Amino acid sequence: MKVIVIGGGAGGMMAALTAAENKTNTVTLLERQNRVGRKLLATGNGRCNLSNIHADISHYHGDDPSFAKIALERFGVQDTLDYFKSLGLLTVTEASGKVYPFSDQANSVVDVLRFALQRTNIDVRCSCEVIAISKKARGYSVKTADESFYCDKLIVACGGAAGSKLGGTELGYKLLSSMGHSCTPIAPALVQLKTDTAFTHALKGVRADAGITLKHNGSVLLRNAGEVQFTDFGISGPAVFEISRFAAPGDLLLLDLLRPMEEAELTEYLLQKQALTPDMPLEDLLTGMVHNRLGRVILQKGGWDLSSPTHTADMKKLAHLIKFFPLDITGTMGLDQAQVTAGGIRTSEFRADTMESRLNPGLFATGEVLDIDGDCGGYNLQWAWSSGRLAGKLGGE
Numbered sequence: 001m002k003v004i005v006i007g008g009g010a011g012g013m014m015a016a017l018t019a020a021e022n023k024t025n026t027v028t029l030l031e032r033q034n035r036v037g038r039k040l041l042a043t044g045n046g047r048c049n050l051s052n053i054h055a056d057i058s059h060y061h062g063d064d065p066s067f068a069k070i071a072l073e074r075f076g077v078q079d080t081l082d083y084f085k086s087l088g089l090l091t092v093t094e095a096s097g098k099v100y101p102f103s104d105q106a107n108s109v110v111d112v113l114r115f116a117l118q119r120t121n122i123d124v125r126c127s128c129e130v131i132a133i134s135k136k137a138r139g140y141s142v143k144t145a146d147e148s149f150y151c152d153k154l155i156v157a158c159g160g161a162a163g164s165k166l167g168g169t170e171l172g173y174k175l176l177s178s179m180g181h182s183c184t185p186i187a188p189a190l191v192q193l194k195t196d197t198a199f200t201h202a203l204k205g206v207r208a209d210a211g212i213t214l215k216h217n218g219s220v221l222l223r224n225a226g227e228v229q230f231t232d233f234g235i236s237g238p239a240v241f242e243i244s245r246f247a248a249p250g251d252l253l254l255l256d257l258l259r260p261m262e263e264a265e266l267t268e269y270l271l272q273k274q275a276l277t278p279d280m281p282l283e284d285l286l287t288g289m290v291h292n293r294l295g296r297v298i299l300q301k302g303g304w305d306l307s308s309p310t311h312t313a314d315m316k317k318l319a320h321l322i323k324f325f326p327l328d329i330t331g332t333m334g335l336d337q338a339q340v341t342a343g344g345i346r347t348s349e350f351r352a353d354t355m356e357s358r359l360n361p362g363l364f365a366t367g368e369v370l371d372i373d374g375d376c377g378g379y380n381l382q383w384a385w386s387s388g389r390l391a392g393k394l395g396g397e
């Protein structure tokens, strides 16, 4: 059987390798960029957080996250790690559950996949962008600018629109829409937040372990905690990515910049410091407690003059500001900056047990092009591996 896979990302490579396990299949993998796995190389800050041992549907989103259940069960985390081990990749699982290559290099993941793709029944064609697909009496026709291909079974693994510099594109949605499929609204998920930068612009590059409370119309929408990174436009970091899908302009973020201490304990501690060094400039008061630049910004936000003596400041008010540092959300960064796309091709139009289209038999889809996206922490790649494996079975087993 002739199989074409469109897209040489995580899901597409897994689907192509799986389809090629049946030696009677010939598989052509078409990739628009000049190499496969380009986005994979950038994942996990170059380390590739390829999975998470906690991957179950509670970590996935979309109109119907339960669509991901069968794929995640049939080719779960351990199956994925065993599979990569069989390709030559050793992995390590951090205490948080995040899985990385033992080499700590994303290129190891791409390389083992690339080597495996050098099988005789797989033809990998890079710099080959598919511009149209159509149904034939039997099978599908696939067109690039210069060539037409025919296949019995077609797997669309074009990914989502997030991370355009790394290959993110809306082409997958367009190709599948041309076959009668529909797309839910797409939006950036796992993305940096734009905030009022009047005070925080001075914090560019500063990282803090913070608690985050997201408030909408005065009510708490959700809470999170973890690493927060200040940027010139707002805030970033894993803890921010995780709440980004819920944040909207006009919402309020309250950062707890000193998580280990309760507010009362912190007030007491600051009062002791104040009593010991009443004439010390306020600028130095928070030294040793938070990042120096952060300390200065907290004081400025509170309206204090940095050079005034410590005894002039209200420690109760300062402790409260450290525990509830407010930032007005003005928006999110765009799809080009996002790690993943929320929304995509409607999963109700596909079979969860095969990834085959309900509208077009013999047409399969995998990965981010579908309306499934995961939390930060390896869940998106696990979805790509699991759904890619299922799609590559081409409806068999």
Ligand SMILES: Cc1cc2nc3c(=O)[nH]c(=O)nc-3n(C[C@H](O)[C@H](O)[C@H](O)COP(=O)(O)OP(=O)(O)OC[C@H]3O[C@@H](n4cnc5c(N)ncnc54)[C@H](O)[C@@H]3O)c2cc1C
Residues within 6 Å of the ligand: 006, 007, 008, 009, 010, 011, 012, 030, 031, 032, 033, 036, 037, 038, 039, 040, 042, 043, 044, 045, 048, 049, 050, 051, 128, 129, 130, 131, 157, 158, 159, 160, 162, 163, 166, 167, 168, 169, 171, 172, 338, 339, 340, 366, 367, 368, 369, 377, 378, 379, 380, 381, 382, 384
């Ligand atoms: C900066 C960044 C960091 C990330 N870090 C992590 C992480 O650590 N862990 C994690 O789980 N997830 C991470 N993600 C998300 C994860 O990379 C994606 O969810 C995952 O790669 C999706 O896999 P996919 O196969 O569906 O799509 P992709 O990996 O995007 O692959 C799609 C491929 O299809 C090709 N293509 C598209 N259209 C066509 C066409 N018409 N013709 C031919 N080829 C086409 C594209 O060029 C691309 O190579 C990160 C994303 C970004 C942007």
